Amino acid sequence: MPFGINETMGQYSELFMLLAAGTYTVAFIAFAWDLAKSSKALRAVDLKAAQAGAPAKVPVAAGVGAGSAEARLDGPAGRAERPSSSTAKANAAGSGGVATADGDMKYAAERRVPARVAVALTTLAVLIHGAGVVTRAIGAGRVPWGNMYEFLTTGAFLVAAVFLLSLIRRDLRFLGTFVVGLVIIMMVAASVAFWTPVGHLVPALQSYWLVIHVSIAVLSSALFTLTFAMSALQLVQSHRQKAVAAGGADKFGFMRLVPSALSLENLSYRINAIAFIGWTFTLMFGAIWAEKAWGRFWGWDTKEVWTFVIWVVYAGYLHARATRGWTGTRAAWLSIVGYCCVIFNFTIVNTLFNGLHSYSGL
Numbered sequence: 195m196p197f198g199i200n201e202t203m204g205q206y207s208e209l210f211m212l213l214a215a216g217t218y219t220v221a222f223i224a225f226a227w228d229l230a231k232s233s234k235a236l237r238a239v240d241l242k243a244a245q246a247g248a249p250a251k252v253p254v255a256a257g258v259g260a261g262s263a264e265a266r267l268d269g270p271a272g273r274a275e276r277p278s279s280s281t282a283k284a285n286a287a288g289s290g291g292v293a294t295a296d297g298d299m300k301y302a303a304e305r306r307v308p309a310r311v312a313v314a315l316t317t318l319a320v321l322i323h324g325a326g327v328v329t330r331a332i333g334a335g336r337v338p339w340g341n342m343y344e345f346l347t348t349g350a351f352l353v354a355a356v357f358l359l360s361l362i363r364r365d366l367r368f369l370g371t372f373v374v375g376l377v378i379i380m381m382v383a384a385s386v387a388f389w390t391p392v393g394h395l396v397p398a399l400q401s402y403w404l405v406i407h408v409s410i411a412v413l414s415s416a417l418f419t420l421t422f423a424m425s426a427l428q429l430v431q432s433h434r435q436k437a438v439a440a441g442g443a444d445k446f447g448f449m450r451l452v453p454s455a456l457s458l459e460n461l462s463y464r465i466n467a468i469a470f471i472g473w474t475f476t477l478m479f480g481a482i483w484a485e486k487a488w489g490r491f492w493g494w495d496t497k498e499v500w501t502f503v504i505w506v507v508y509a510g511y512l513h514a515r516a517t518r519g520w521t522g523t524r525a526a527w528l529s530i531v532g533y534c535c536v537i538f539n540f541t542i543v544n545t546l547f548n549g550l551h552s553y554s555g556l
Contacts, residue, residue, distance in 0.1 A: 218315075229368075343385075357420065
């Protein structure tokens with residue numbers, strides 16, 4: 195493809211990325227508005243019930259209320275059990291259409307217009323974002339993950355796309371503010387810190403293994419980003435549930451729209467297990483590519499070491515939770531530590547350490 199066309203497609207890609215970032219920002223505001231509006235509605239129900247001298251119709255901790263059946267801390271490691279779908283529907287009926295998350299994270303019959311607007315805006319942003327990724331690929335004449343800018347923009351696209359796909363089966367709109375916020379941060383970082391013009395790859399990257407190895411790494415990193423958001427919410431929700439169960443004040447009212455810490459942990463564990471399999475293939479295929487490119491499977495290069503460190507941390511997380519009873523906040527912190535290793539590997543290792551994998555494009 196002539197260079198002029200490459201440059202033009204690159205400019206189109208940057209324009210699409212800018213439009214997508216703006217749309218994501220509006221979607222972020224809509225998701226935040228949904229949390230604030232729903233939390234206000236739930237507090238109004240509680241206040242009305244208190245004035246009438248009756249118990250609140252809406253449980254206070256993602257369907258878990260002090261003194262209610264759902265408030266019994268008889269789950270693993272003293273965590274509250276999940277309310278049922280029928281409980282969530284009853285909550286919606288008694289709270290003006292604002293439903294707390296149910297045990298299966300299914301959609302209840304509620305009227306959360308801001309949440310629906312936010313999902314529609316996120317869908318539009320993903321379509322625009324996808325156009326930016328495709329035009330970047332056309333301009334470069336290859337897959338669009340040959341440097342840090344492309345890896346980050348493609349990764350942000352997959353984070354948002356996986357989030358939208360998950361909404362088909364589960365009501366994860368409570369994650370919208372946090373997921374879309376992370377996507378915006380990723381796109382800003384790509385444009386400000388890691389921007390790279392459209393160009394050809396170095397010889398070592400001109401291989402079909404780039405498609406196989408890096409695509410799996412991008413998808414796994416996107417899944418790890420989702421579980422990071424869930425683990426962070428799990429810590430907040432766990433602290434909140436314990437405070438409410440002890441008779442303390444509910445300082446995080448918006449968290450009533452978020453499932454219990456137990457449900458967040460279980461879903462995060464399942465997604466981490468899938469992402470871990472992907473990261474295992476990333477490590478294996480990277481070794482095979484290294485043998486073809488440099489004549490050895492493993493050379494203790496900094497990038498190789500940190501890729502292995504990430505694998506060890508998530509392997510420890512899965513093993514500790516499955517066989518050692520490391521549940522609750524300990525599991526959440528392990529998941530967060532794993533994601534911090536992913537961030538360190540992508541940023542610090544790529545930019546500050548010299549090695550055979552110094553392909554940041556900066």
